Amino acid sequence: MNAHYELPLEDAGYSFGFLDEYAKKEVRRCILKAIAIPGYQTPYASREMPMGRGFGTGGLQLTLSLIGADDTLKVIDQGSDDSVNAVNLRQFVQLTCPGVAVTEKTQEATLIQSRHRIPEKMLTEQQILVLQVPYPDALVVVEPSEARRKVMHGEADYSRLLVKLYEDVVRFDEITISHRYPTRLNGHYVIDPSPIPRWDVPRLHQSPALVLLGAGREKKIYAVPPYTVAEPLVFDDIAFRVEDFRDANGQRIACRCCGSTVSFLDELIDDAGNVTHQCSDSSYCEEEQETISARKQA
Amino acid sequence: MSNKILSVRGLSRIHGEQCPLCISSTGPEHDTNICPHCGSVVAAHDVNFDLYRGEILGIIGESGSGKSSTVKMLYFDEEPTAGSATFYDGGVQHDMFALNAAQQRSMRNKRFGMVYQNPHLGLNFQISAGGNIAERLLMSDLRHYEEIRTRAGDLLARTEVSRARMDKNPKTFSGGMQQRVQIAKALATQPPLLFLDEVTTGLDLSVQAAILDLILEIQHELGTAMIVVTHDLGVIRLLAGRTLVMKHGRVIGSGLTDQILEDPQHAYTQRLVASAL
Numbered sequence: 001m002n003a004h005y006e007l008p009l010e011d012a013g014y015s016f017g018f019l020d021e022y023a024k025k026e027v028r029r030c031i032l033k034a035i036a037i038p039g040y041q042t043p044y045a046s047r048e049m050p051m052g053r054g055f056g057t058g059g060l061q062l063t064l065s066l067i068g069a070d071d072t073l074k075v076i077d078q079g080s081d082d083s084v085n086a087v088n089l090r091q092f093v094q095l096t097c098p099g100v101a102v103t104e105k106t107q108e109a110t111l112i113q114s115r116h117r118i119p120e121k122m123l124t125e126q127q128i129l130v131l132q133v134p135y136p137d138a139l140v141v142v143e144p145s146e147a148r149r150k151v152m153h154g155e156a157d158y159s160r161l162l163v164k165l166y167e168d169v170v171r172f173d174e175i176t177i178s179h180r181y182p183t184r185l186n187g188h189y190v191i192d193p194s195p196i197p198r199w200d201v202p203r204l205h206q207s208p209a210l211v212l213l214g215a216g217r218e219k220k221i222y223a224v225p226p227y228t229v230a231e232p233l234v235f236d237d238i239a240f241r242v243e244d245f246r247d248a249n250g251q252r253i254a255c256r257c258c259g260s261t262v263s264f265l266d267e268l269i270d271d272a273g274n275v276t277h278q279c280s281d282s283s284y285c286e287e288e289q290e291t292i293s294a295r296k297q298a
Numbered sequence: 299m300s301n302k303i304l305s306v307r308g309l310s311r312i313h314g315e316q317c318p319l320c321i322s323s324t325g326p327e328h329d330t331n332i333c334p335h336c337g338s339v340v341a342a343h344d345v346n347f348d349l350y351r352g353e354i355l356g357i358i359g360e361s362g363s364g365k366s367s368t369v370k371m372l373y374f375d376e377e378p379t380a381g382s383a384t385f386y387d388g389g390v391q392h393d394m395f396a397l398n399a400a401q402q403r404s405m406r407n408k409r410f411g412m413v414y415q416n417p418h419l420g421l422n423f424q425i426s427a428g429g430n431i432a433e434r435l436l437m438s439d440l441r442h443y444e445e446i447r448t449r450a451g452d453l454l455a456r457t458e459v460s461r462a463r464m465d466k467n468p469k470t471f472s473g474g475m476q477q478r479v480q481i482a483k484a485l486a487t488q489p490p491l492l493f494l495d496e497v498t499t500g501l502d503l504s505v506q507a508a509i510l511d512l513i514l515e516i517q518h519e520l521g522t523a524m525i526v527v528t529h530d531l532g533v534i535r536l537l538a539g540r541t542l543v544m545k546h547g548r549v550i551g552s553g554l555t556d557q558i559l560e561d562p563q564h565a566y567t568q569r570l571v572a573s574a575l
């Protein structure tokens with residue numbers, strides 16, 4: 001989207017949150033249904049937004065339908081608040097929702113819209129996490145027909161997905177799915193948890209915060225309600241593993257900026273070919289750095 | 299206690315609009331299964347039989363007589379337009395067509411097995427031979443990878459497909475080998491009832507003989523009841539104790555296979571016998 005976009009003056013009568021009240025109410029009704037049936041892909045009437053679908057319009061419509069003047073919003077893209085996409089989305093909300101505060105600090109936000117990551121800092125019951133989803137259906141890799149996928153979900157028939165995992169282990173000795181790891185909620189529906197890394201999947205399990213997932217193009221909303229059982233699809237004898245950040249000596253790699261050895265790291269390669277690592281959650285990294293410098297001064 | 303495993307009554311399948319004259323204007327005496335009034339196809343009508351534990355029942359008849367339609371309905375591949383089937387399993391009677399979709403799927407995956415003439419229908423050629431068997435084990439809620447591997451390997455070994463081929467794609471296998479993988483897959487959950495639809499049609503004679511031997515061995519070892527569909531009298535003679543003869547969607551004769559094949563009363567069967575000679 002164009003960051004300099006301004007609504008025409010003659011349209012100054014547009015509603016708070018860009019969408020009209022009726023549209024927002026409809027989205028909220030779908031959200032309630034999604035919460036009532038964890039993992040069920042609730043269809044909703046995705047609206048045209050003044051930006052291309054695929055730029056997070058699914059997430060944005062959830063955010064705009066939920067946000068009130070007393071909310072504090074944080075927007076993340078690829079773990080960062082400063083990426084172009086995050087900045088654009090945040091500016092759009094500021095433009096259309098007068099009074100809403102924005103923040104980069106996870107713990108200050110009441111509403112967090114994100115793509116690719118769940119913040120490192122544990123979320124609370126007071127927070128809602130909105131994840132932007134490109135492909136909502138975990139079964140799409142094994143079944144092209146949506147009608148048949150609906151029946152499979154209804155019957156909790158995920159054997160073909162498990163066969164895919166079986167074939168993966170046969171070929172590569174491990175499950176190679178890196179993002180969008182199929183995750184089962186409350187022992188029934190399997191969801192595509194959006195392009196978060198495996199690292200973030202266990203953090204959906206028993207999350208105190210409500211997690212809402214929105215796919216604008218596919219017109220689907222689904223939810224991981226607070227304190228839901230969320231289990232990655234695995235075999236009994238092959239444990240689910242998150243990304244391994246150990247070096248050749250088995251030593252946990254630390255963030256080059258804050259030194260954290262417990263966060264999800266991005267790998268950076270400079271022009272000379274040197275590999276370094278840095279926290280993917282930039283706001284977490286900055287706070288860690290601040291804590292360290294405060295400790296030094298004391 | 300009765301040893302009955304399956305009881306089929308009035309099983310029918312009509313494709314098309316249907317009119318009140320469909321039944322009275324089709325069948326062997328009209329020499330057609332197409333209703334002249336509405337054009338509907340009476341693929342099968344009023345099929346009745348009982349099957350007992352460990353028994354092999356043959357269904358024979360010319361092309362288009364309704365053999366595949368009959369087993370497809372029993373395997374829930376197709377919905378009947380009328381009739382009932384009762385499956386006796388573990389002391390419980392299941393009214394098969396009264397079950398909901400999920401119950402039918404579970405019965406089909408866990409208690410039945412199907413081997414099709416065309417391996418494309420029975421096997422997924424996107425995945426390995428072992429993966430095909432794993433799928434059925436996973437459907438019956440086995441979630442232990444190593445156990446799945448062991449069981450799949452054992453099943454392939456039992457059907458004389460070497461374990462070394464387990465991780466290969468069955469697309470590259472010979473026709474006979476593909477049928478063996480289908481049989482291994484069908485047997486994965488040790489079902490008490492198997493459906494075999496023209497499993498040896500189109501294979502070399504020596505390969506046919508080996509597959510038929512395997513089927514007989516399985517029946518002896520596991521006591522699996524089977525319904526064997528074929529238009530090959532040799533297959534019926536070798537495998538089936540009792541046989542149904544179908545023509546234009548109707549069962550026109552049934553009884554002990556030897557009697558059916560020898561009975562001069564059955565002109566149609568005699569023609570099938572003659573044409574096979």
Ligand SMILES: Nc1ncnc2c1ncn2[C@@H]1O[C@H](COP(=O)(O)OP(=O)(O)OP(=O)(O)O)[C@@H](O)[C@H]1O
Pocket residue numbers: 313331339340341342359360361362363364365366367368529
């Ligand atoms: N989906 C369908 N729509 C219309 N007619 C059908 C359909 N499926 C099957 N039929 C017809 O029903 C009749 C019975 O078919 P079926 O496949 O049961 O025969 P069959 O005895 O197995 O024959 P074959 O020996 O050739 O396999 C045939 O006339 C067939 O053309």
Ligand SMILES: [Mg+2]
Pocket residue numbers: 365366367495
């Ligand atoms: Mg047939």
Ligand SMILES: [Zn+2]
Pocket residue numbers: 255256257258259260278279284285286288
């Ligand atoms: Zn850091």
Ligand SMILES: [Zn+2]
Pocket residue numbers: 316317318319320321333334335336337338
């Ligand atoms: Zn008719």
